[in-house]
Amino acid sequence: MFGNQDLSKKQIAAFEAKNPDIKIRFLQNDPARLNAMLASGNPPDLVIGPAVGSANNNARGLATDLTPYLEKSKVLKTEDLQPANDSFRWDGTQIGKGAYYGIVKDFSQDATLWYNTELFDKAKVPHLSDTEPTSYDELLEIAKKLTVKRGGKTVQFGLGLEWAWSLYAPMSMMVLQQGAQLYNDDLTEIDFTTNAARKAFSWYVEFARAGVGPTSLNPLPDGSDQATFSAKRMAITQDGYWFGANFVEDKALNANIRMAPAPTMGDKRVSPWYSGQGVWIPEKSKRKDEAWKLVEYFIAGEPGVTRAKSGWGLPGLKSLLPQLPKEQPYQKQAYTVAEKELEFAAPLSASPYATTDAVNVVIDKALQRVIRKEQSIDAACSAVTKEINKLLKQGKEQIG
Template sequence: MKKRTISLVANLMLVASIALSGCASGNGSNSDKQSNTGSNENASTTDNAAAEVVTIRTTLPPGELSEDQIKEFESQYPNINVELVPADETKLMAMIAAGSAPDVIRISGVQELPTYVTRGLALNLDEYFQKSELIKEDDLLPVANVFKYKGSWYGLMKDWSPDQTLYINKKIFEAAGVPIPDPKTPLTYSELLDITQKLTKIENGKVIIEGMDGDTLFSMTNVQMQLQQIGKSLWSDDMKKANINNDDVKNVLNRINQFVQAKSVYSPINPAPNWTGGTFIDGQLAIAQFGYWYTGILRSDSKTKDHLDDYMMLPAPVVDGGTRYSPVTGGTGAIILKQSEHPDEAFTFLEWYMAGKPADDRAKSGWGVPIFKSKMSLVPQQTNFDKQTFEVLNDEIQNGQTDTVLEFNPYLNASAVNGLIDKLITPIYFGKDTPENALPELEKQIQALIEEGMDIAGVE
């Protein structure tokens, strides 16, 4: 997790507050665009004959939008140029406050969309969707609703995954004498703790093979997933109150700390040597917790692509006694800035990228699951590995409630919350604090952030 100071958090919240009044000028000044709410009667995705050539700016990174793709788009739509704008969160917030933010902004639908909508920064796309030739609501998988807020569309995922699924290295299981789990039955966290301890190999005090990566650690998304599996939530129904200082959250934290203390997962007291996806590929990690998109890496990496039968996908784990739930915890996609001076052209680009040829290419590669039912047949199903992972994917879609959106508070900034977790929860792993002391303070400080977010959004 990225460490954030409280002062930086405060500055980000301040910048977002300024944005509501300061970014009305969009990328310049155009008063008749300032009140655009997505109900523009001239919305069109087929008018390529506009006299003016406009530039659409986007925060999509080069790894997701290549120069060749940009050339392909600009050839098809000669009146629209596309410019990539590198921007981390701090830079993006500053650009929004200055009225110079990009038109198409890459965000996490689960963790960030509600905040962008409640702060008046995301364009309502309902009428654009209704007129789109490529985006048909009856062709969208229910999980696409991650980019809906209170019944309206504000963006689309570029692709998706049930993000808590597991990948195992069967060779490590066999060497440790651990039976290969049934891919049709989710492991409970108790079973997972037992298995990871048996898989972890330590020599002379050094971890040679780690049982599992660190995605079992305490985070808002992971805690909320486990709570939803038992019918509980971190938030009140109206999202105005944090429910953190209670036995349910304490049980989640204690369960996670069991993994940490056993050193059967990477953690602050037992850090990963590098990115855990690479550690898994190098044969130093028995279980990796990633979404379906990780199949694309295993298919393409020189160390794994020639022996894919050594790997296997498993459904997301479930709390003992809980209900199976395998959600999208990120949902990477994009929105259009509400203050954009060129919303029609921005939607033309968004539509092409999310629903056109780039979406077909992503589906064929296995780098994520398409959000369109009609594109599911493009997902790789040739090899035994393809068929096994696709079977688990379909089982998660059918039985894992992937269409139920993970609850994330719309008044919170995800980075701010992660900063507080770093500050208040990490000491527990080192034995320097206790859940009884840390959870009340975490609830208090997150509640303060919720109230700040409500003030910014004008909610009483």
């Protein structure tokens, strides 16, 4: 069960030609259908899905431990796996340790920044560094200088945060950068009332009240920064390496765009991935050995090489990193930044007992109340803690 863009008919045919005893039946990715198939005990043999959040499947016993396959494989080696694969690891209580329950196909360190140098120059704002991260406080001040308003309307945003996509992930990163954690050790409780969590939450409130970028109270029509950034109506967007692949054909625009390191909040430099798409084999698959052969082909074979060359994300294997595009100046610059950024890669904690989407909804509603001045930051952080912990308790009881 993959997306149509993940595996072409030509690639399927090539795999089947090399493995004449295996036939692939392609199912379009459909979460509702997948859940029904998992519940019935007749799941697909191979599934596409995010590494971050995979602990829910693992805790429910739905995914196969792939470590024995990795240990025997002549194609995939644990030492060649990028750090993003750690988000597919689960030791029964913690993420990032223990067995591998999936393999990442591609990922990006999603807190990195893309910016338009032309808009910086017009505002007489110095360009961002290729190597040294900007603090979140500095970033907000830069965004204010780059925001343009006319007749009471914002005609150019200074900064986009892809607010509609995630709030938990960037806030979790901000907390990590302060040397703290949102979750307790066994991922059964969260705490937004700590100084570190409160600081992260407060920054988002300041961002929204400054009016420098889209929020859920002032959303973009398409829910994404890409079109607005492409139209030169947004100076900076917080997006991963993959974002640059949007502009390969737009030579006029890509001559003026650059990538910069993830901003920091605190003394600890951390640059995580928010998802990390990959593949996993359901525990009740009846064709695990055949599925593993497809995993090897999909990750390390021609499909993996083609993905890397496209620039739509960093490959899940270290050995494929040199395949990333460097033909155009902006691609070469982004590659250099991304390669350096990998030194600060680290997994985010994500509890198996509540989905990231559900956590995002709770945070967003609380932010809206504070932005509208209906609630204090302290009260909101307490409410977020209480509401998410209720979700976690329910999830823990369901899984057992």
